[in-house]
Amino acid sequence: MTFDTRGLLLLTTALCAATAASAQDSEPTFLGTLRIEGAAAQSLLGNTEITEQDIEHRNPATVADVFAGESSVTVSGGAAMAQKVMVNGIEESLLSVTIDGARQNKGAFHHTGNVLLDPALLKSVEVSEGLAPADAGPGALAGALAYTTKDARDLLDPGDPFGGTLTFSGGGNGTGLRSNLALFGQQGGLEWLLSGTRQRGDDYRDGDGDTVDGTGAELDDYIVKLAYTTASGKRLAFSASQTEDTGPRASQGGYIRADFGGLTSAARPTEIIGGYARRSSYTLTYTDEAPMGWFAPTAQLTYNEQEVDVGAVSGVNYSLSGTIKNEFQLANGTLTAGLDMFDEGAKATEGTSGSESHRNLGLFVQARQDLTDRVSVSYGARYDYQWFDGVNDADFEDGGFSLNGAVDVVLTDALTLNAGLASTFGGYALGEAALINVRGTDWTYDGFGTSHSNAARIGLRYETGPWAVSGALFQTEITNINAVLPSGGDRGAQADMVSRGFDGSVAYTGTRGFVRLNYTHANVELDDDTISGTSYYLGRPVGSIAALEAGYDIRDNWRIGGTAEIALENDATDPDLPSYEVLDLYTTYHPAALAGLELRLDVKNVFDARYASRSSDGLDSTGSVIPLYEPGRTALVTATMRF
Template identity: 60%
Template sequence: MTTRTAAQRLALTLLSCSTATFAYAQDDTPVDLGEIRIQSSEAQAVLGNDEITAEEIEERNAATIADVFAGESAILASGGAPIAQKVFVNGIEESLLSVTIDGARQNKSAFHHTGNVLLDPALLKSVEISAGLAPADQGAGALAGVISYTTKDARDLLEDGDNFGGLYTLSYGDNGLGFRNTMTVFGETGGFEYLLSGTRATGDDYEDGSGDEILGTGADLTDYMAKLAYTTEEGHRLSFSASETTDSGDRASQSGFIRPDFAEVVGRESELYGALSQRTSYTLTYEHGDAGGIWAPYVQLSYNEQVMDVGSLYGVNKSFSGVASNEFQLANGTVNVGFDFFDESAEGFDNSVSPRTSNGSEELRNIGVFAQARQDLSDRVSVSYGARYDWSTLEGAEGTEFSDSGLSVNGSIDYILNNNWTLNAGVASSWGGYELGEAALVNFRTPWTYDGFTTSRANAIRLGARYEKGPWAVSAALFQTEIEDIAAVLPSDGARGDLDDLTSRGVDASVTYTGGRGFATLNYTYADVELNEGTIASTDYYLGRPVGHVFGLEAAYDVNDEIRIGGTAQVALENNDTELALPGYETVNLYATYTPVSMENLTLRMDVYNLFDATYASRSSDGIDFAGVVPLTEPGRTINLTASIKF
């Protein structure tokens, strides 16, 4: 039986179940469902669907996307300046996941030595991550899962009874961290909401634990955001957001190209270049989540553009996308039904001439339909299952057009054994469609060719269990994600039709103790990441990184009503599976906050990053097993002071 035939049969089964349960919701009578258990944070965590909450982001005092995932083990972010940071889920790079900001699809892959999605976490509300098991309503191309970023609205920041407010945060750190200022004002009147925010961060190059200065790592980030919304008395809500995030610092360059992900390139002299990474986004959303009965419509249109000045080349990614759906209430759950689309392009330019000239472009279009059900079948059994079908077309840089379509299906179950034990299982088969090549390198040096070019597919499975008793919560899961026929995003000699097979398999585990005044969580991940049946290298861009064994720790304790102390830590064990062994390391970050009872709108905080001044390169960094590269080591001990006042 072929994979596609199996997927089609599973889809028919899922559709039959959904049709049977949908009969319970044919009138407009509101149904109080409470919380569907399979959507609870505990069930989703075992299924690989983690959520970084607003409280956790605040605990980590996140200034970069790497800070957002501090203390995690399954989700790693590479280091350096924001322009260089990439996110990996169980060792698979985010370019193989569906990435959204406030529901809007993000295009990526502008240049392989830089990050995919530039994001400032100043107003980040939450991050939801699906590892391998992507729901059908989370967008196309979710081969290895989903990363969904959500930013705060005015209603998230306003105090009860207030119609205006503001938030100002100032921080200063040594070791190159420098100054960071964020100013936000927000308000609400007569159903109209507004939020305006700006961030400016500047700093010098930092020193690692050995005292070596790492060239081109100084902060130079600017972020603006505006969000407007109007909600009627009947619950209709129309919102618009616009944002622009820019990293324009001097970055290390060799032979005409920036490489901010490396400390040095062996045999090549480094010099500074005024690089640019910029993301501009516009999103319009209509929703009516409080309609009652079977209606909860959601419609969104979004445009985002990412530009990258990397020296001799200049890359531009553009994306126009939309989704329309309705979440129908069933007697025992919900089913979300709708369609989505995107129209994207990647264009590269010769940046060594003025004005710069185009080297060529690719264009990618996709239309998909989906249905995803989430139900409590009984007091003990909860399920989530769904399917989507996509039609995709790609126009190559030499004008050839490719068209294909495919089915994606998923299913998961949460089964309560007794008061303490719960079992979870999930499977997914995801059609990946086509993927745009790297924008900056379109037709660079060699015209791109498409012999053998095709679509990809991923198959994922996850089996887990959790135990809860009193203050203790323990969970563990086995996972495997296989992605076949990944066409070359960064083609060698222009061969876009070169194909790779990628596999990530291993285990995730977590132990949490929650007391009256604090908590402690220990996370553990082992991810064996293989490319074409061999251990993946740390320079296999747009694919993954060799993870091995990683531990993450996060803890916090309220000393009293005014003082809180806590910290995060990451431990990576030595990995000998790579061509050059990856050394192990341990790094610890501590913090203390003071919020006076007499002035609860003021918070003072001190962070000590890399407490023991370790010299190390993050396990997810580029080039750490490559003899031709001096890996980018992380900052040595750094002290940061932050003051935040809400008015």
């Protein structure tokens, strides 16, 4: 199949021009916030937003802390470089992951995570489970994860020219000391923000009091943000960030396996060696925040790298991506249309050699409309064309369409039906950078091709007074997934995976507090069998998980709360995955005499349970793998001064 890039650009121009002309001819007026974009509707469709308030309550020091209280999103444990995010048991490398709208490439080694992230300035996270809109970007086979960080204007009152936050936290069980300093200002349309985080700690102990080697925190994170907004609302923003994990990590046979507690083989004992993981990102964004008429553009260009050095091998993944889009106002909603691209690569840098490159050009359109007072819809399409260059002169190109649609129907004053479908072209996938042609085994590409997914979700929500109850059935099926971690160098080997199950939630929100119970059952299969705990770049057998979150304001300046996670026994694996229960509690206090000061006490794993997160690697490989157990009871004190 051949493809003319100029033809796609002309088609994009024609589409935007035609839509603009239609918008001008009909003189539409936007009627207000769309119900299909409302939090309740999106939550039932699997599009959960973790808000700024949620993040503040959870006081995250790791990505795992960000998703505490969420049953559908699980995170493996250990040091920062080891943590992987799973959505309904599907690994994040099969989702579209963005930070402030900027596309992120996946990690470079299977015993480390994909997107190294420090949550110090995190504002919100949007999670799309299986049903990603066309404007979420390419490759959203199992949905999307969209992280948003704070700008200076999020931290300052209008007219306030300068401010800052200083945070210190420390505690026992290897926590060590974590500190963050952020300074920010605004003046005459100009904004700036500087932030630095440093954490140093020792190896922690699990619930049995055993030290888990190679888990000590050694994290550094730096962020610079600049922006200028004109009087007419034209905004140009630049951000640069770098996150590093440089701690000593557990290795066997010369390879760091930060996701394992160790191996049972006496021939490969655990040794502690220096590890390295880095994510660097640079993003330039233009938006019109006060558009006149039909022209409301957004343009973004970003470059990021994910690098790891894991002893015997190292590698780097890079991504250059860009998006140009416009949101058109219709009489009953909006239509977003645009063009996006990426140029990505995976390169081995030590211990072996070789590289792969992957390019994509996409055209998309997404409409969101209130058809009546009771029926709202979201629907869209995109077309992507990709080029792939492998090692040993292996070249491929192909393209495909993606379609999605969702409906929100008000049945009664309290009961609403939601349903959605998505068919997504995933395309090619880069291999693991650190292991390209490893041990002299040349990678081959016989049968190499493009992946595709089909996803469906249907559910009901009931809301009356302070109560909200919802439940939804879901299924995400991904076919022809290329071997990112090839056995014997066979990159053309393909696999099919499906995650199906149920999401449910019961919540009570009062004037001074809330309590929310989430439950997810995800049955994850790979080639018609229950997926294993070492199916890297694919998923994990998470089974059934319940998550509880609550908070209550005893006084205006004194709050108590906590989260709990209960994982039920999963007998679909061999051996069975054991159940566990873990409870975290906290209290915050704002002294009336010291404006801007917040004191917080966290007690994590209150009952000192010995457990490994259900999404951790190798839990069903007890004959060869020692699971990476989570920290036992840990007390943590945090002081934050805002000035």
